[in-house]
Amino acid sequence: MAFFAISTLDLLDALDQIESEREKLIEWIYALQVVPTGNETEKIDFGFRGSFTCIAGDDVNSDFCDKANLAMTYTALSTLVILGDDLSRVCRKDILSSLHDLQLSDGSFRPMNLECENDMRYVYCASCICYILQDWSHIDVQKTVQYIKKSRNYDGGIGQGPGLESHGGSTFCAVASLYLMGELEKAFSLTEMNALRRWLVFRQNQGFQGRPNKPEDTCYTFWIGAILKILDSYEFVNVPEVLKFVLSTQDSIVGGMSKWIDDSPDMLHTYLSISGILLFNKNLPPLVHPALNISERAAHSLSHIHKQWMLQS
Numbered sequence: 001m002a003f004f005a006i007s008t009l010d011l012l013d014a015l016d017q018i019e020s021e022r023e024k025l026i027e028w029i030y031a032l033q034v035v036p037t038g039n040e041t042e043k044i045d046f047g048f049r050g051s052f053t054c055i056a057g058d059d060v061n062s063d064f065c066d067k068a069n070l071a072m073t074y075t076a077l078s079t080l081v082i083l084g085d086d087l088s089r090v091c092r093k094d095i096l097s098s099l100h101d102l103q104l105s106d107g108s109f110r111p112m113n114l115e116c117e118n119d120m121r122y123v124y125c126a127s128c129i130c131y132i133l134q135d136w137s138h139i140d141v142q143k144t145v146q147y148i149k150k151s152r153n154y155d156g157g158i159g160q161g162p163g164l165e166s167h168g169g170s171t172f173c174a175v176a177s178l179y180l181m182g183e184l185e186k187a188f189s190l191t192e193m194n195a196l197r198r199w200l201v202f203r204q205n206q207g208f209q210g211r212p213n214k215p216e217d218t219c220y221t222f223w224i225g226a227i228l229k230i231l232d233s234y235e236f237v238n239v240p241e242v243l244k245f246v247l248s249t250q251d252s253i254v255g256g257m258s259k260w261i262d263d264s265p266d267m268l269h270t271y272l273s274i275s276g277i278l279l280f281n282k283n284l285p286p287l288v289h290p291a292l293n294i295s296e297r298a299a300h301s302l303s304h305i306h307k308q309w310m311l312q313s
Contacts, residue, residue, distance in 0.1 A: 001267055002025070002029075002075075002079060003075035003076075003078060003079045004267040004268055004270070004271040005267060005271075006018070006025070006079050006082055006083065007078070007079070007082055007271060007275075007293075007294060007295070007298075008267075008270060008271045008274055008275075010082050010294075010295045010297065010298060011271075011274050011275060011278055011287065011288065011295050012274070015082075015083075022083055022084070025079075025083055026080060026083050026085050029048070029076050029079060029080055029083075030080075030089055032048050032049050032050070032051060032072070032076065033047070033048050033049075033068075033076070033089075033090070033091065034046050034047060034048070034049055034067070034068040035091050035094070036091065036094055044068075044098075045067050045068040045069075045098045045101070045102070045112055045113050046068055046091055046094035046095050046097065046098045047068030047069065047070070047072070047073035047076075047095045047098055047129075048068055048069070048072045048073045048075075048076035048077075049067060049068050049069060049072055050069060050072045067112045067113075067114070068098065068112070069111045069112055070099075070102065070109060070110075070111040070112075070122050070125040070126060070129070071111055071121070071122070071125050073095060073125070073129055074124075074125040074128045074129055074132075077090065077128075077129065077132045077133075078128070078132070078292070078293075078294050078298070081132070081294065081298050081301055081302050081305070082294060082295070082298045084301065086305055086308070087132075087133075087305055090133070092133050092135070095129065095133065096129075096130070096133060096135050096137075096138040097138060098113075099126055099129060099130065099138050099139055100138040100139060101113060102122075102126070103126070103139050103140060103143070103144070104118055105143075106143070106147050107123075107140065107142075107143030107144040107145070107146055107147030107148075108120075108122070108123055108144070108147050108161065109122035109123055109125070109126045109144075110122060111125070118161075119160040119161050119170070120148070120151065120158070120159070120160045120161065120170040120173040120174050120177075121160070121169075121170070121173055123144055123147065123148065123173060123174070123177050124172075124173035124174075124176060124177050126139060126144075126177075127144075127176070127177035127180045127181060128180065128292060130180075131180040131292070132292075132302065134306050134309060136181070141181055141183070144177070144181075145178065145181070145183050145187055147161075147162070148174045148177065148178060148187065149187055149188070150162040151164065151170070151174060152174075152188070152192065152196075153165070153166045155195070155199055156192070156194075156195030156196045156197075156198055156199035157171050157196070157199040157200075158170055158171040158174040158175070158196075165211065166199065166211065167210055167211055168203060168208065168209070168210035168211065168220045168223045168224050169210060169219075169220075169223050171196075171199075171200070171223075171224075171227060172222075172223040172224070172226055172227050175196075175227045175230055175231070176226070176227070176230065176290070176291040176292075176293075179230050179291045180291050180292075184230070193231070196227075196231070197228070197231060197233050197236075200224055200227055200228055200231075200233070201228075201233070201236045201237075203220065203224050204224070204237065204238060204241070204242070206241045206242070206244065206245045207220070207221060207241070207242055207245030207246065208220035208221060208223075208224040208225065208242070210223070210224075215260060216245055216260075217259050217260065217269075218245070218246050218249050218257050218258070218259060218260075218269045218272065218273040218276075219259065219268065219269050219272040219273070219276075220272075220276075221242060221246055221272060221273050221275075221276025221277065222272040222273075222275045222276035222279070222288075222293070223272070223276075225237060225242070225276045225279045225280075225290075226275075226276070226279060226288075226290040226291070226293070227290075229279050229286060229290040230290050230291060234279065234280070237280070239280050242276070242277075242280075243277065246273045246276070246277060248261050249261050249263070249265075249269070249273070250265075251264075251265045255270075256269075256270040257269050257270045257273040257274075275288045275293060
């Protein structure tokens, strides 16, 4: 939620609204970092945890609640960059070492070192973490590329894993990961890429849907739009119709966008609606980095951090 809120303010050029809280927010995020203590007796996932903690007496394993998580690590790093932090206090080597342990033999990732789900969402989170930290050496990139390729379907879209239905969210995670890895052009043939473009373009009715025969949903304004932007195919989007759909979900009283018309607004759909709209910037670069899902201003700040790391090395 912090990532959605803070990144939305960034996209709206309104970070000054929380300027007085910026340092407190940065400190709060760092307080959620799982760092080595030197007293570890077993393997620990390093990275960032969410703010959730178990209440004493709950019939829940407290270790499960307090673990670092790939999704939290990706959003924590992104939010720190948005807030202007230089990532100097991030335990880069430990996070990258944990990524190695979270990759499975098929090339996919799970969010924590537990028996839990593994799918394209965590492939994307891992790819973003490697890109932000500028180190791919701790994961097997080619295994991940193969996992993505095996998840491609006959219709051109990509599922959460091999044999699973094509979905707008998982297709974004797959394509964005390949782009960040520098493997996109090598992963698919021209015929496969054209089939992917066709599948994506056919997801627009007025707004975008995530799967065939499903209603439009504002979050796909970004998920589908960003892939088309990465593939240099955004020209096929009927932008006025997308804008009309997104604005029709806006709550005139409390603000924000909802999933559907006449539904309640929420942070996720508000953020993805706005970031999706800002992909369109006629004859100019988009205001959103389509693969990292942060503003171009924040992405530019990240490139400066990368240059500093190169100079230090």
